[in-house]
Amino acid sequence: MSVTSFEANLKHRCSSCSLREICLPLGLDAEEMTKLDDLVKRRRRVFSGQSLFRAGDPLQALAAVRTGFFKIYEVSVSGQEQITGFPMSGELMGLDAISTGTHRGNAVALEDSEVCEIPFTRLEGLLSDLPRLQHQFHKLLSGAITTDHTLVMILGTMTAEFKVAAFLLNLSDRRGQRGEDPSEILLPMSREEIGNYLGLKLETVSRMFSKLRDQNLIETEGRKTFIRNRKALKALCQQGSVT
Amino acid sequence: MSVTSFEANLKHRCSSCSLREICLPLGLDAEEMTKLDDLVKRRRRVFSGQSLFRAGDPLQALAAVRTGFFKIYEVSVSGQEQITGFPMSGELMGLDAISTGTHRGNAVALEDSEVCEIPFTRLEGLLSDLPRLQHQFHKLLSGAITTDHTLVMILGTMTAEFKVAAFLLNLSDRRGQRGEDPSEILLPMSREEIGNYLGLKLETVSRMFSKLRDQNLIETEGRKTFIRNRKALKALCQQGSVT
DNA sequence: CGGAAGATTGAAGAAACTCAATTTGTGTGG
DNA sequence: CCACACAAATTGAGTTTCTTCAATCTTCCG
Numbered sequence: 001m002s003v004t005s006f007e008a009n010l011k012h013r014c015s016s017c018s019l020r021e022i023c024l025p026l027g028l029d030a031e032e033m034t035k036l037d038d039l040v041k042r043r044r045r046v047f048s049g050q051s052l053f054r055a056g057d058p059l060q061a062l063a064a065v066r067t068g069f070f071k072i073y074e075v076s077v078s079g080q081e082q083i084t085g086f087p088m089s090g091e092l093m094g095l096d097a098i099s100t101g102t103h104r105g106n107a108v109a110l111e112d113s114e115v116c117e118i119p120f121t122r123l124e125g126l127l128s129d130l131p132r133l134q135h136q137f138h139k140l141l142s143g144a145i146t147t148d149h150t151l152v153m154i155l156g157t158m159t160a161e162f163k164v165a166a167f168l169l170n171l172s173d174r175r176g177q178r179g180e181d182p183s184e185i186l187l188p189m190s191r192e193e194i195g196n197y198l199g200l201k202l203e204t205v206s207r208m209f210s211k212l213r214d215q216n217l218i219e220t221e222g223r224k225t226f227i228r229n230r231k232a233l234k235a236l237c238q239q240g241s242v243t
Numbered sequence: 244m245s246v247t248s249f250e251a252n253l254k255h256r257c258s259s260c261s262l263r264e265i266c267l268p269l270g271l272d273a274e275e276m277t278k279l280d281d282l283v284k285r286r287r288r289v290f291s292g293q294s295l296f297r298a299g300d301p302l303q304a305l306a307a308v309r310t311g312f313f314k315i316y317e318v319s320v321s322g323q324e325q326i327t328g329f330p331m332s333g334e335l336m337g338l339d340a341i342s343t344g345t346h347r348g349n350a351v352a353l354e355d356s357e358v359c360e361i362p363f364t365r366l367e368g369l370l371s372d373l374p375r376l377q378h379q380f381h382k383l384l385s386g387a388i389t390t391d392h393t394l395v396m397i398l399g400t401m402t403a404e405f406k407v408a409a410f411l412l413n414l415s416d417r418r419g420q421r422g423e424d425p426s427e428i429l430l431p432m433s434r435e436e437i438g439n440y441l442g443l444k445l446e447t448v449s450r451m452f453s454k455l456r457d458q459n460l461i462e463t464e465g466r467k468t469f470i471r472n473r474k475a476l477k478a479l480c481q482q483g484s485v486t
Numbered sequence: 487c488g489g490a491a492g493a494t495t496g497a498a499g500a501a502a503c504t505c506a507a508t509t510t511g512t513g514t515g516g
Numbered sequence: 517c518c519a520c521a522c523a524a525a526t527t528g529a530g531t532t533t534c535t536t537c538a539a540t541c542t543t544c545c546g
Contacts, residue, residue: 074392078481080400084392096392098385104392124378128371135367141384142341148391149317149327149339149347155398156442157323160534191493199399201535206494222543238321403502434525444503449526465511 022090041117052107059097061117068113072105083197110188164208265333284360295350302340304360311356326440353431406441407451426470
């Protein structure tokens with residue numbers, strides 16, 4: 001092994017990864033983390049617009065986002081597309097493929113990104129030996145269900161304005177969890193993609209951005225969006241609904 | 244142990260349960276199933292309208308529906324309710340609570356029901372010893388994500404008519420999986436509950452039932468709903484969408 | 487700097503919602 | 517077993533929200 005690849009290896013182990021408190025290694029001790037490390041193929045690059053996996057692909061490996069942003073979308077029998085999530089750093093992709101062994105979703109990078117790949121069969125083997133890893137894995141699976149329920153709640157009960165507000169707050173919160181400035185959001189997805197995710201047309205999304213801007217709740221500057229009045233934005237989401 | 248309880252025990256083990264091909268024991272051999280059996284508290288009755296667990300309750304046990312029907316609903320900070328699922332026999336409830344250890348959902352029986360309770364901590368212990376059970380558990384967790392994505396797809400892309408059609412077909416398919424007549428659906432939930440689940444008002448649901456009836460796709464008789472033209476109903480779902 | 491893609495805004499239309507009246511279904515007590 | 521009362525479901529009419537279609541403006545790359 002060359003010096004450079006050795007250094008690269010050191011630099012890119014779970015133990016030194018800034019996302020270890022969000023990702024699969026959470027709660028593991030040094031020895032356990034090493035075992036997990038041995039499984040992980042790190043730093044696969046996926047350039048903006050490229051696919052990491054497609055619907056119909058067999059599940060080989062789960063993928064954790066290291067850097068960047070993805071969208072996951074599914075296509076119904078009628079050809080309708082629905083974005084089911086925008087995974088960012090530390091979040092796992094492909095969990096829904098375990099049930100059938102085949103991906104239903106399509107994962108596309110929204111910006112140049114890097115992922116860590118975790119071969120699923122080998123991971124399951126390791127889980128039996130490492131109860132803490134097993135539990136964390138279950139928490140992540142369960143957390144994916146919770147995330148989906150939140151989206152169902154948004155889709156089922158909210159008006160367009162509140163949907164967009166909730167969307168921005170969600171991205172903001174996730175930035176905060178990663179130690180980034182929660183009031184400055186760089187949106188890597190288009191209005192159309194936001195609309196698709198929220199069950200709205202792109203024009204409606206655009207109008208709601210304008211509406212929130214007119215209320216001085218947010219500010220926009222190209223793809224950057226600033227949250228100017230977090231409190232009021234939150235109050236908006238908590239107040240408003242259709243049903 | 245008395246004779247009666249011994250008999251009851253025999254009668255209500257996973258190995259003789261008609262749902263074992265849907266539920267947690269799928270794929271286990273006899274010995275493995277016995278170990279799982281030892282964990283399960285069977286036949287807890289939950290009468291119509293009663294809660295099995297509520298949001299805020301600590302997760303003690305997962306629950307598999309043995310007989311009957313439940314609704315799971317979550318309440319947002321704004322007080323909005325959203326039904327996230329209608330679990331029926333063989334389906335697990337409480338998986339979303341693993342991530343935090345606390346239930347977010349409320350489980351209410353829609354008719355007199357019975358559940359098998361599986362203490363979660365003990366189950367996780369057993370998973371390490373039984374790789375096949377572990378895998379099946381992961382499949383069920385993953386399947387819950389898939390189910391949620393299907394709902395997201397329905398909420399995000401479908402019109403009222405197609406939502407209701409998709410809802411009826413889903414219930415019908417699940418009856419079929421259980422060996423029951425898929426064209427005769429006994430709806431234990433109200434129009435309001437269906438509407439809440441689908442992001443519609445109860446009046447809209449009622450109108451769509453009437454519309455489907457006028458097209459001779461379904462027939463209704465009290466709470467019973469018959470699927471009269473399954474093919475056309477399916478074609479409807481596959482054709483139609485908003486976005 | 488020019489062209490294309492994305493975003494914004496306006497006006498008109500459609501889908502679903504609200505409010506209200508009526509009908510049907512369900513469960514209970516006489 | 518029937519009658520009554522209450523809850524659920526249906527249907528209609530008018531309103532709101534979001535969508536559709538179209539024009540313009542902005543941003544981003546080559």
